[in-house]
Amino acid sequence: MLAEAHLYLGVALAGLVSFLSPCVLPLVPPYLSYLGGTTFEQLSDEKGLERAVWRRVVLASVFFVLGFSTVFIALGASASLIGQVIQTWRAELSFAAGLVIILFGLHFLGVLRIPFLLTEKRYQ
Template identity: 45%
Template structure:
């Protein structure tokens, strides 16, 4: 499909922006503690060195990543199948999706409040076992919930998946989105002791992170509305091959 390269790049960046968003990154130490079964003080005492704690942390993090990837891919397959079933109205739906995604992007910048997007829905983690036994279902719960930081970015990629020509293209976009979330999360889990020390400094950059992620999501909306993905892909090919 024309513009697939551009869509893949945007999906990856949207995933990375989701995991480093202010209301998610602040919870990373608590998530890693829950997934590994180690306390925050135990995590601080093992800032990325080898041994059983590190293996435990990484095992929990990988299971968590697998959990949210399974749910995101299922969302992507559903969005693409729905888009294909409404093929006759796809142009109208694409434009409507573009407008909604632009609104999501503006909301993420923090410049405008949209009350219904600020309603948070999560599964109760207290019902799930702490440690490795609960890591996979906690990942699924994380993906299935709605948070003000992750929800709009995820919705924009789901709208994009709904415009794809094949089921595998839609699934691929959500796999890439998941990868964009997974790599930073795994890096933070691997060096969780050091990350806890960096967190206050990162929190001070929250405003810029919000503005950047909001601008990225709004860009996806503009590209959806104008159907410009194929034009960008053509430009990339031009500069890559000199044609």
């Protein structure tokens, strides 16, 4: 349990260090102004940031992070699921892949003609 907490802390620190890197940090104000629908001048005003603008920027940033996280979590979960399915059906998929390779080889040699491999479609 403690090792897992250290792992999460390490990942969070790595993310923070990459965020604070010289090639990312200068991009933050323009991204925030774009996400919040404000101008850079409104974000850097000497009087301070208006409460409505601040709320809009924070809310847009939170939803951006949630959407971004959702997409990558879904991609990771689906890749894991596909990997499990491939592992379960590994023998059958190996046989099918071998059969396809043999058929393509015979087609390449001209022994077997596969009509849909001989067609060409072009879009003008």
